[in-house]
Amino acid sequence: VDELKNQGNQAAKAGDFDKAIECYSQAIEMDPNNHILYSNRANIYSQKNEHQKALNDGEKCVQLNPKFGKGYVRKADALKAMNKMEEAMQTLEEGQKNDPNEPLIKSRTDSFMNEFQSNFTTQIFGRSQEELQAKMRNNPKINAMMQADPTLFMRANQARQNPNFMMSMQQDAGLQQLIVELLGLGDKLGAHKEAQGCQNECGDQCCQKTGGPCCKDKKEEPKQEAKQEPKQEAKQEVSEEQKKADELKLQGNELFKQNKFTEALEKYEQAFDTFKSVVYLNNISTTHLKLENYEKALEKATEALEFGRDHQASFQEIAKALAKQGSALHKLQRYEEALEKLRQSLLEFRDKQTLALKQKVEEDFEAFKLKQKFDPELAKNLKDEGAVLIKNGKFLEAVEKYTKALEHLPEQMLTPDAKVLVLQVHNNRSVALFKAGQIHASYEDCEFVLKQEPENIKALLRKAQIERMRKQYYLSVETYAEVMRLDQTNQEGYEGYQKTQQKINEMQSGTLTETEMKEITDIAMADESMQKLAKDPGMAQVLQQIQQNPAAAQQFLADQSVSKKLQRLINAGVIRMGKQ
Structure with missing residues (x-):
């Protein structure tokens, strides 16, 4: 069993998931009560996106050993992938109660909560600064709010990047109103407020918010001139250098697909020499990772991050640079630093591959700590x-x-x-x-x-x-x-x-x-097994006969089908054969 488990682990590390599942399955046939085997196989099923099978194995794992925290993590991962977030969180809570010392439960809970927060933030503000800007400009009411409040966009963009943006919203009335409009609730809330307005002398409603005068006292306000929509910015011209650099990048991509990483690296470096862009630096870092030049990959990812920030690169490219740093640090077994970089990357841009990598680093970190701890x-x-x-x-x-x-x-x-x-x-x-x-x-x-x-x-x-x-x-x-x-x-x-x-x-x-x-x-009778025995319908009938005729107990003790159960009840004092 141990040999098959080790073979499965090695296959999983090599990315051969089918082989890993085969090894774990053979081991389970030999040792069907081994909860770790189910946990390992559930993890591989999740990586293969076979989430129902992962869920089945996760449930079997915690059934066999309710104190094994990783089993709850496997089950929760599968439930989350099946869009059953509430059940996933309940599973992690249950795991925390049964195995409070399993660090993976806490890290996965934090990860799920962060993702939920991020998804909600993305729903409101969009995935990028550009998307937020477009959403705000395309909404006439918000456009008017922006003109009245020039810092509104900046505050909204900060809230988009801030994982604790709900706290920011509570302290910013303008931001609250913006979110209402972005969610399309402005008209509904406005109608609700109007319906609850106070009646004035003339029978019309006045504004509760401003406490304005009656309509009969209002003077006709001069009509405002129609505001001009902001002009669309002219599309930026692409220079000849950038065109040439992009062509070199495309050549590098083709070589990369053919696993010709050294040749691809040359093309990406030529592209960056031709036209400075964070995109090419990220490509260079990725290729060094493939070539297992992890220190160099980290160096180039750091260069990409610094260059990108200096040149106002998109959030996606900044996120990629941080993710490359995380990947390199992971390979260098600098797990805590890797996790920090990946968290930062996810704050910049929520990417499924980065999320999956973060979970992999968390698991590898736990395995590393176990290995460091293991000292027979x-x-x-x-x-x-x-x-x-x-x-x-x-x-x-x-x-x-x-x-x-x-x-x-x-x-x-x-x-x-x-x-x-x-x-x-x-x-x-x-x-x-x-x-x-x-x-x-x-x-x-x-x-x-x-x-x-x-x-x-x-x-x-x-x-x-x-x-x-x-x-x-x-x-x-x-x-x-x-x-x-x-x-x-x-x-x-x-x-x-x-x-x-x-x-x-x-x-x-x-x-x-x-x-x-x-x-x-x-x-x-505080023992559950004794309670079941005493409530057994067959035994209840036997007990009734013994109560009516104590001498019948000897007769039942000679019957092998009931003697063991009856003897246990006698030994527990539930049945008394002597003085009544």
């Missing part, structure tokens, strides 16, 4: 230090050592040897917690170990002992019985079984008080 040798040293602390009676300090050891053994990175080490650390931490009196936390570590190694005698003995301490005698006697099945000579298991069976006998003989019995049965 250090984990083993911490485990040994914990063992020394237990011998010296410093149980809580030992727990800290074991917990730190597990931090250096992230689940996604485990080799077969590291998996063995993880079980040893959990087992040892369970001992330390038990000795420190934290039996519930100790029990959780026992269950973790037994899920991987059901026949681990030490974990079974500790589990049975804790169950007896918690007065879950119906569980304890079964766990001790499992120990005896695995090792008939185990003295601790034998003695534990005898002590637990004695307690059950006391329950059935009426030795315990009603208060003690109520406590024991209440503990048992």
Whole structure:
């Protein structure tokens, strides 16, 4: 399974998604309860735009392990791609509750919120300064507002670029009115205000906003001269140098498509030498990325950004330069810097490819951090230090050592040897917690170990002992019985079984008080499995017959189809065979 998973990971890195899916699918057939395999396959399905399959795998992942945060991210990505943003956000909220330490959940939540904000901003203001300007000029009411308020366009453009533009809007009445007009709500709101206007002496309505005089008191205002529409700017002439540079760029593009990157680079450099433009610098940076000259790609992208800002380039070209910086920094494994550049790029212009790259960088960054954290040798040293602390009676300090050891053994990175080490650390931490009196936390570590190694005698003995301490005698006697099945000579298991069976006998003989019995049965009935058993229709009929005739219990105990269930109810004190 691990070999197939690793093959899938390598295929995914190489961009061979079909091969990756094939490997993960084969691994799932061998280990259908491995939640990480479903998570990995969901990620690849998303990259292939097979979102329903990605959603199915994401749901299966969180079903198998509700504490695995990345599963919620996979599910949310698929839902968002299917335009189910509300469900996607709910999924991330659920993931945050179940795995509050998964950083990818927070980063994805922030990304979704930013995209929602950006989409809303784009709907109102458009994608670029030019688009906003056109929308405002083509609306007669807004055109009049611009002439009355010369800074309106500048403020609107700042709001378009500002992710917190809603805050800006709340403090700017002019901006609020502009948004109303851009959304086409101006006439509706105007009619609503007019309908609510105050009646004056002559029966007409006056303006609530200005508190103006009655129409009978108004003098006829002189008609304003029709305002001339601004003249369209003449189309800028393209110089011969730019024409030649564009021709060189086109030649470079053809070579680029043929994967002749060195030759394409020469054409783009000639284009920039012929006519200085940020477009050609971005092309040069892209080609260096393809040639794996990442430092050079970063240098050229930085040059493109500076040149573009100095020469008032379009937002799209500025965004491209920032995205190229992000790509180069990603390849150089400078993940935090890469993410910052990509965020800046998305603020300039919202591009799907940049969004996808940002998500990829986030995931690679998390994988990188896991790889940096993965240190089995250090984990083993911490485990040994914990063992020394237990011998010296410093149980809580030992727990800290074991917990730190597990931090250096992230689940996604485990080799077969590291998996063995993880079980040893959990087992040892369970001992330390038990000795420190934290039996519930100790029990959780026992269950973790037994899920991987059901026949681990030490974990079974500790589990049975804790169950007896918690007065879950119906569980304890079964766990001790499992120990005896695995090792008939185990003295601790034998003695534990005898002590637990004695307690059950006391329950059935009426030795315990009603208060003690109520406590024991209440503990048992708090267990969901016991509730289901007690409510089982077949068992309800059996219980009814036993209540009418207690001697019938022996008859039912001889029936293998019901004996195990009935014995558990007896061991839990729900059914009493002795004193009634």
